[in-house]
Amino acid sequence: MYKALYNHINRFVDLNNDEQEILASLLKSFSFKKKAYLLEEGQICRANYFVVKGCLRLYFIDIKGVEQTTQFAIENWWLTDLTSFLIQQPSEFFIQAAETTEVIAIEHHQYDEMFKILPKIERYFRLILQKNHQAAQRRIKFLSSFTAEERYRHFNGLFPEFVQRIPQYMLASYLGFTPGFLSKIRAKKVF
């Protein structure tokens, strides 16, 4: 039932069948339609979400009232508002399905329990969090180190399929420019 997650975990640590069953008892599966909200500003973030299929995005509304997308999660990535999830306080972020999305969720009241029952999972999440933190360090630099056009070309070079997959306005906000500017760059590419 949670095969995609077991496969991902087994890239990093070996979970045997018994351990997979224990883990399964702590998890839930959900499906979200495109544009559905998993979290809205002011709500408490209930879970940490592993994407089986589809795409989630984390965003907030900035001081000018504009959506700022700060993270995407596609297949095999985890996404949550970590502060709201860990402390169970109202979130300042939104989590939205950018496509029809299937997730596996570990809810807050099971999260600490998971590490208690399955200490092996500490290593898996330590390695996942390292990847998350690497991505955060690099994105901040990326946004300040290139022109908007260079950012688009670089990102498109790294993740061409992803760029085709998601709505332009979400990509634009992730790369730090307006949707209009993105249309111009794409038009240039064609001619």
Next chain:
Amino acid sequence: MYKALYNHINRFVDLNNDEQEILASLLKSFSFKKKAYLLEEGQICRANYFVVKGCLRLYFIDIKGVEQTTQFAIENWWLTDLTSFLIQQPSEFFIQAAETTEVIAIEHHQYDEMFKILPKIERYFRLILQKNHQAAQRRIKFLSSFTAEERYRHFNGLFPEFVQRIPQYMLASYLGFTPGFLSKIRAKKVF
């Protein structure tokens, strides 16, 4: 010798004396004078640094040639360029001592070893990385959600001693405005 680190680890997991000795065999201590570099752009980041006393900052040079400070680490925080450290590739960042600083370092060739010999440490670093990732998620929102003056007042409210401690131009770049603007805000506060 590494008492500050043992104390910090013991807030999260219990290391007994034998385990502390094993850990000690993997660590090193260094002192850096104010303004000394632990890492410069183009170098490979050798270690993950735990601050015993003082302050480190992580920064890069942006497209306009301006220093952008993205992280500070004071007592009990870890700092590294995680990508350069983990993959041992040239860094795009600088790590500098903002004050005379004492650190405990775990070097790359000992890092994986540490988790192998002391699996308990997985939990400690999982929790530390959660805090780091929380800070990264919140800082991105913080920079886009307030005016420059609000950012200064908010940050000063949270960390008044820290604001007094570090050079103004470093704080200005961390909060996303020019040193001149920071002087103006501070002047307003006095009169």
